[in-house]
Amino acid sequence: MSPQTQKALLVTELGKPVVLVTNRLVPQPGPSQVQIRVTVAGANPHDQKARDTGLFIAESLPAILTNDVVGKILALGRDVTRFSIGERVVGQASFAPGSTQRGLQEYAVLDADHIAKIPDEFTDDDAATLPTNILASLVALFDASGFGIPAPWTSAASSFDYKGVTLLIIGGGSNCGRYAVQLAALAGIGHIVVVGGDESGLKSYGATDIIDRHGSAEEVLTRIRKICGDDLLYAYDAINPPAIQTLGINALSSKKKGKFTRLLPTGPIDDSQVQSKEEGYELLNVFGLSHVKSEIGKPFWEHLPQLLLDRKIKPTEYEAVDGWSAAQVNDVLDRYRDGKKVIKTHFHHV
Numbered sequence: 001m002s003p004q005t006q007k008a009l010l011v012t013e014l015g016k017p018v019v020l021v022t023n024r025l026v027p028q029p030g031p032s033q034v035q036i037r038v039t040v041a042g043a044n045p046h047d048q049k050a051r052d053t054g055l056f057i058a059e060s061l062p063a064i065l066t067n068d069v070v071g072k073i074l075a076l077g078r079d080v081t082r083f084s085i086g087e088r089v090v091g092q093a094s095f096a097p098g099s100t101q102r103g104l105q106e107y108a109v110l111d112a113d114h115i116a117k118i119p120d121e122f123t124d125d126d127a128a129t130l131p132t133n134i135l136a137s138l139v140a141l142f143d144a145s146g147f148g149i150p151a152p153w154t155s156a157a158s159s160f161d162y163k164g165v166t167l168l169i170i171g172g173g174s175n176c177g178r179y180a181v182q183l184a185a186l187a188g189i190g191h192i193v194v195v196g197g198d199e200s201g202l203k204s205y206g207a208t209d210i211i212d213r214h215g216s217a218e219e220v221l222t223r224i225r226k227i228c229g230d231d232l233l234y235a236y237d238a239i240n241p242p243a244i245q246t247l248g249i250n251a252l253s254s255k256k257k258g259k260f261t262r263l264l265p266t267g268p269i270d271d272s273q274v275q276s277k278e279e280g281y282e283l284l285n286v287f288g289l290s291h292v293k294s295e296i297g298k299p300f301w302e303h304l305p306q307l308l309l310d311r312k313i314k315p316t317e318y319e320a321v322d323g324w325s326a327a328q329v330n331d332v333l334d335r336y337r338d339g340k341k342v343i344k345t346h347f348h349h350v
Contacts, residue, residue, distance in 0.1 A: 002026045002035065002074055008105035009326055010062040014054045017330040018065065018104070026107045027100035029077035033109045036089065041103025041324065041347045042068030042128040046264065048336035055264075060097035065329070066347075067093040068131045069103040069110060070124045080112045090127035091115030091301070092135055092290045104329065106349060114290040114297060116304040126315035128346050129175065130304075133316070135297065136288030137180035140236050140261040141167075141187070143296045146286055147234050147259050151296060152187045153303055163190035166228055170248050171239030172197025172210065175344055176263065178316050180238055181205040186312050193227055195220065195247075196239075205314065217247050224251045233258040242267035249283075250275045261286050319343040323350045 008024035029035040047065045049055040057063035070090045073083055083089065091110040093101035101108050118127045142151040149165065150156035167184050171177040172194035178201070184192045185206025194202050196213035203210065211223045224232075233256060235248035245262055246269065252258030257279035266285045290297030307313040321328055324347035332345045 002037070002107045006106040008064055009324065009329055010064060011051050011057060012062045014058065014061070015052050018051060018326050018333075020326045021062075024105060027109045029075050029080075029109045031077050032079045032112050033077040034073045034080060034083055034089065034112055034115065035075040035077075035107060035109050036069070036071030037074055038069060038071040038103055038106060038108050038349050039088075040068075040070040040124045040128040041066040041349070042070075042131070042318070043329070043332050043345045043347070044068065044132050045336050045342075046132070048333040049264075051333055052337060056095050057097070060099075064099075064102040064104050066103035067095060067101075068128050068346075069093050069101065069108060070118070070128045071108065071110075074107070077109075077112075083112060083115070083117065088118040088124065088127075089115045090118055090124075090130060092131035092297075094291050095289050096291070104324065104347065111291065113294065114301055116301045119305050119309050122308055122315065125318055125320055125346050129315045129318050129344060130179075130313075131290070132288060133175040133344075134179040134183070134288075134313070135290050135293075135300075136176045136263055136286055137183055137236070137238065138296060138300055139288045139293050140238075140263075140284075140286045141180065141183055143293050145293070146261045146284055147236075149187065149189075149234075151299070153299055157187075162188040165189045165234065166191035166193065166232055168193050168195070168224065168228065168232055168235040168248065168251055169207075170195045170235070170237040172202050172207070173213075174239045175316050176238040178202070178205060179313075180236060181207045182313055186307070191228075193224065195224070217244075217250075220247060221250055230254055231256070235260045237262045239263075241265060242269060245269060246273040249281060252277065252281050254278060257281060259284060263288075317343055318346050320346045320348060322348045324348070 140146040193209045199210040261284045
């Protein structure tokens with residue numbers, strides 16, 4: 001049984017450090033929800049943008065951060081049948097204003113449709129590497145708002161020519177990029193071409209070609225063209241801001257209409273830097289939110305435990321911090337803000 005109040009870290013004023021409170025109400029599960037004792041809260045770059053610019057939270061202060069949440073189930077809402085009290089689960093907390101699902105609190109609620117049981121072979125930290133980073137790539141590849149390639153567990157998969165597809169992933173060193181490679185390999189995509197990242201690691205995930213990201217945009221584009229020719233229809237940028245995204249766009253075919261998907265932050269493309277496209281191209285903004293993209297998100301969570309057991313999805317790199325404090329969280333968010341290297345950080349609740 002949970003107490004009535006709890007400790008939580010809150011954004012109370014945009015652009016200011018998060019602060020500790022000790023009297024935050026403990027949320028109770030509604031229908032189709034579970035209540036958990038949070039064990040791991042995973043931070044991502046968007047949490048820094050939330051704290052400092054109000055991304056997702058500007059209209060709902062005070063607000064809790066982190067959408068990668070792991071915990072042990074304490075209570076079940078009515079209608080919940082797939083889970084049991086005491087099970088360890090991982091999920092993506094809702095991004096909705098005023099959400100009571102986020103991780104930097106002792107207790108949280110999660111929607112049963114957007115969580116998965118963690119197999120015994122995997123740690124809470126393993127599971128916490130997944131939600132936000134894999135959902136972004138899941139939507140980019142398989143949702144209708146992205147490339148629209150059929151997810152491998154759908155009925156359309158049986159008639160789709162995955163082996164005939166070439167996919168370019170820019171940002172192979174990022175967590176989103178690593179999961180994009182794994183999802184592409186899971187689907188059986190024939191040519192998975194990746195710019196940047198560790199070659200041995202990416203090839204172990206299923207990448208077929210790794211391209212050195214160093215050098216001018218023209219030099220990198222030449223390397224891409226040597227592998228993809230002028231037939232590329234799918235390019236996914238998992239890391240770059242709009243000013244640099246023309247690399248992926250220029251890699252697309254000049255004669256066929258290709259698709260370019262990108263993550264936050266979005267913004268206008270400098271069309272003067274885009275090479276000729278006879279049929280144009282589609283610019284698609286990816287929002288990897290399980291609740292908003294439930295058509296792809298819900299079945300993913302249902303399949304995730306078996307995908308982990310089959311080693312079709314492998315956890316990525318993380319750094320664990322035992323216990324959490326406002327100073328520890330602010331330090332990680334400050335490093336994201338200042339452009340310093342950050343290994344995905346997990347805050348353990350003790």
